[in-house]
Amino acid sequence: MEIRASTVLPAKREDIELDTGDGLTLVGELALPENDPVATLICLHPLPTHGGMMDSHVLRKASYRLPALADLAVLRFNTRGTTSERGTSQGAFDHGNGERLDIAAALEYAEFHDLPHPWLLGWSFGTELALKWGRDPLVEGAILLSPPLKRATDEDLDAWATFGRPLTALVPEFDDYLRPAEAAERFARVPQAEVIGVDGAKHLWVGEPYVRIVLTEIVRRVNPMALPLPAEV
Template sequence: MTFDPASFVFTPQEAPSEIRASTVLPALRENVEFTTEDGKVLVGELALPASGEITATLITLHPLPTHGGFMDSHVYRKASYRLPALAGVAVLRFNTRGTASPRGTSDGQFEEGLGERYDVEAAVRFAVERGLPNRWLVGWSFGTELALMYGAVDPVAAQVEGAVLLSPPLHRATDVHLKEWAASGKPLTVLVPEHDDYLQPAEAAQRFSLVPQARLVGVDGAKHLWVGEKYAARILDEIVDDVTPAGAGAAGLPREWAGSVASA
């Protein structure tokens, strides 16, 4: 059975409580589908602020599906649980072709990042057609490859402001793609864990020197999967700082919530 995000039950609180990994804050959540140029139906979820203006839109590209990556990979799940309420940010998550999650399974099969070009284009087109403003790609691991390969060339380049990369391995993405980003002039933020399995901060700084506008942040103590609330919260702060006018604030996003909450 497909998970329905409208099934979350929100309960008022008598006092503020700590935001934990399973905390779900209020938002307008809906299951969505969109179709790629080559006819694949992709499934996902869109989470919008329950009220007020949308400050930014995240189009998330998940880690490698052949190694457990999907739209519910924990950083993206927490982004959808928190950012609409805490920062007015819309979060679009979806399964690339052939990827399954509790939301459902997208058509097709894994194509090593080649056919997935159509997936990126379809997701961005969906965001445009829904009128979602200030659109940013956010890629994690394999998702960074997709962002780098397809985000700085049309049609995507004309429809997004820039990208945030989490744990880029730079396996499929090459210097050619980095030079395309450089030529585009679009902002690129690169968050690199100190103990990454594939690309650590020193080498990342050398590789991304091809993109003069890239902002590279090495995160002490972190690993490729950003396990732990400390690192997930840090990532969400960095993303909000980059994509919204107000940013996350000097102290970062709130770590407590005083309104109604649900639990995942």
Template structure:
């Protein structure tokens, strides 16, 4: 069976709730390898909710559908405050990336409390702003930024990572709507250890199976490179269309 589109591979999946320090309930899902413990965890931060972003935004949904089975990587997805998806609506209201600092903290705390290993932040678009602004304050392995617009995250927020040795991987689409590779090279030049990867033919939303595979490959390459190359065919247990 070819691995593409909404194919969901076997995993242990659990509907979860996060509680923020300001008393909100955030809905989410935890996906872990079907057998054994994960080699690492992805704490995912979705695109802008006022533009349709949520925990089911397709790259994050496909990461949760595929990576526990293909790479032994666990995936935590959740709706930030005020965001709704088929899983449900998180309490509160969108705060433009300010109080969402508490949402990120609740997700990282959940991973730590569960004893899950090696959490990485994976932000997409708006989610990269949260990772850049607030990720340094938490015990994470590193950050992966997909299509960073650098709207809410300032140059000072970026430069603050200069003295932080944790890995930072930045995927910048060639035809991004907000920040393209040449500009990204300049904006991230203050973080010498950042690995900036221009993606030929890429666009902000990473549409299409080719772009999905490219993004998931880069994520796995940063987090658990021994799992590469990712298979494109599934020969294991039961899988189904999401």
């Protein structure tokens, strides 16, 4: 069977709730491989005021495919005030400030449930959250899709440099906010950062070829032994 945009591969999936330090309940889903996971992706979605949510397509496809193809656990959730088919998380959008408690709740859940080697997978607004609030000792590294570097400042990049964990930015050639050449300049202040420009891609990564590139680069950092990812199962 060819893996297509709508393909859902086998995994152990369960609805979860995250409890934040300020008393909110966030809704989410955990997708686990049939075997013990090798590592964990904690997904941070795009801007909820522009339609971003845990079901934003790249994150959803990661949860549909990577447990089966790469033995990864994939944890997705709606940040405060965000709605998806799973439901609505309590609270209200806080422009990336109160959301630091949402990331902390996801990491606490991962630690309590013995989810191994957590990596942050941020997309657009989610990259800002990762850079600003993801510098937790539990975090193994971060993968950034279409980072705008608007809310996240040079001071946040300097802090990540000191944090020392791996950082990979996948930057579309035709991104609306930050393109590869400028991204390389901005991320140069993080010695361990790798910037990968993706020819032909746009901010929303529309198109199955670009989704495959993204998922491959994620697995290359988190579980390279699973490469190459098959196109058929």
